Amino acid sequence: MQPKFCARCGHALEMRAVEDHRLRPACPACGYIVYQNPLIAAGVIAERGDGKIVLVLRGENPGKGLCGFPSGFMEIDETVQAAAQRECLEETGLTIELGDLLGVWSYHHEYKQSSGVLVLYAARVVGGEPRPGSDSVAAKFFALDEIPIEQLAFTTHREALARWAKARGR
Numbered sequence: 001m002q003p004k005f006c007a008r009c010g011h012a013l014e015m016r017a018v019e020d021h022r023l024r025p026a027c028p029a030c031g032y033i034v035y036q037n038p039l040i041a042a043g044v045i046a047e048r049g050d051g052k053i054v055l056v057l058r059g060e061n062p063g064k065g066l067c068g069f070p071s072g073f074m075e076i077d078e079t080v081q082a083a084a085q086r087e088c089l090e091e092t093g094l095t096i097e098l099g100d101l102l103g104v105w106s107y108h109h110e111y112k113q114s115s116g117v118l119v120l121y122a123a124r125v126v127g128g129e130p131r132p133g134s135d136s137v138a139a140k141f142f143a144l145d146e147i148p149i150e151q152l153a154f155t156t157h158r159e160a161l162a163r164w165a166k167a168r169g170r
């Protein structure tokens with residue numbers, strides 16, 4: 001979403017070519033320039049001892065009513081690994097140990113005109129019972145062949161799952 005007003009002084013912003021010649025919202029009153037950068041999200045494909053994977057039914061857009069792996073935006077004061085663990089705990093009630101990095105994806109949400117970077121890890125569930133939490137209306141374990149692929153909200157999650165399964169010879 002393009003900001004319309006200066007966050008520093010409240011004046012209306014205008015588009016201006018700054019030092020790198022890219023048009024950016026800038027404040028003609030105080031000189032403040034808005035740099036718009038992708039948000040970073042982190043999440044996990046978390047596996048239980050019996051090989052089942054936890055999915056959340058999403059309660060918020062994007063993808064409301066569809067499924068996804070536990071994931072969400074990093075806070076300013078945490079590492080990407082801590083964000084992945086925290087999001088899993090918040091959305092599923094499960095504590096995890098992180099494993100391999102599955103991948104890093106760029107994505108765009110056209111309707112919000114926003115973009116981000118998603119970092120997904122493999123993980124092992126070490127505690128807790130699945131329960132719904134923030135942004136999720138349910139959390140449930142699925143065997144790989146039970147996962148409703150067409151119900152996964154994001155292509156990034158589908159690709160990550162394919163990578164996860166291939167790495168495990170499944």
Ligand SMILES: [Zn+2]
Nearest residue numbers: 006009027030
């Ligand atoms: Zn200003």
